[in-house]
Structure formats: structure tokens, C-alpha cells
Amino acid sequence: MGSVCCEHCTAACCHYIALPIDRPESRRDFDDIRWYLMHKGITVFVEDDDWYVQIPAKCGGLLPDNRCRVYETRPKICREYKAGDCDYAGGSYGYDELFQCEEDILAYVKQRQANKNGNKTKKPRKARRAHHGRRGAS
Numbered sequence: 466m467g468s469v470c471c472e473h474c475t476a477a478c479c480h481y482i483a484l485p486i487d488r489p490e491s492r493r494d495f496d497d498i499r500w501y502l503m504h505k506g507i508t509v510f511v512e513d514d515d516w517y518v519q520i521p522a523k524c525g526g527l528l529p530d531n532r533c534r535v536y537e538t539r540p541k542i543c544r545e546y547k548a549g550d551c552d553y554a555g556g557s558y559g560y561d562e563l564f565q566c567e568e569d570i571l572a573y574v575k576q577r578q579a580n581k582n583g584n585k586t587k588k589p590r591k592a593r594r595a596h597h598g599r600r601g602a603s
């Protein structure tokens with residue numbers, strides 16, 4: 466938080482963490498991701514070929530007026546996060562892939578298998594969402 470657009474935002478970037486995960490390869494890997502997605506609020510996304518799990522959680526540093534209680538000593542990841550291409554300002558922010566429920570990952574696995582088998586009648590889904598998309602808390 467810190468740019469002028471932060472004045473109009475409810476600190477979207479301070480309400481979750483996104484952690485990198487190994488790129489799934491095996492049936493078991495995808496089954497684990499399915500399990501993540503069975504938990505309310507959890508999403509998994511792919512950006513620049515890297516996979517992340519996103520966990521909703523309000524930062525303890527957030528004040529009731531959506532300002533940062535520890536702004537001067539905020540963690541490095543928060544300092545590196547730039548308003549302008551963020552959850553609020555980056556309205557057209559897009560992922561390579563976004564999975565919001567277990568059906569999403571099951572459909573992805575099915576399509577992946579079909580592509581492997583040479584069935585290219587349908588392209589893999591390309592999800593987009595207007596907000597969220599950071600790699601860590603801010």
C-alpha cells in the first residue's frame with residue numbers, strides 16, 4: 466500500500482497469501498491440488514508457467530481504515546509489490562490458468578489427457594479474473 470490508488474482500495478492485496486507449489490505432473494499431484502480446491506476460498510493459479518496456491522487471510526498488520534500498521538517496517542515482499550499492476554489497479558490482470566474449484570482441475574486434467582492422446586479439438590481453458598494475482602502478501 467502506498468500509491469494514490471491505494472487511497473481508494475480496501476487493501477485487496479493484504480487479504481491473502483499466494484505460495485509457489487511444484488508444477489503437478491503425476492495423477493497424485495493433481496489429486497493433491499483437487500484436495501486444496503475442496504477447501505473453501507482456496508484457489509490455484511498458473512502465472513509464467515509457475516504454479517501457486519492462494520489462501521485467503523487478512524494480514525494482522527491491517528488497520529480498520531485499511532492502512533498498514535507497520536508501514537515503515539513492513540516485510541520486503543510488501544515493499545516490492547507495486548501499485549499500478551496490482552489487484553485493484555490491474556483490472557485486466559490475467560492468469561495463464563485459474564482453478565477455483567475441484568471441477569476446474571478435473572476438467573484441466575481431462576483436457577490435458579485428451580491433448581496427450583492427440584485430441585486437439587478443444588484448447589485448454591484460459592481463465593481470467595479481474596482481481597487477485599499476486600505472488601505473496603503485500
Ligand code: SF4
Binds near residue numbers: 477
Ligand atoms: S491492491 Fe493495489 S491499490 Fe489496493 S492497497 Fe494493494 S497496492 Fe494499493
Ligand code: SF4
Binds near residue numbers: 527535543
Ligand atoms: S504488512 Fe504488508 S500485507 Fe500486512 S497490512 Fe502491511 S502492507 Fe499489507
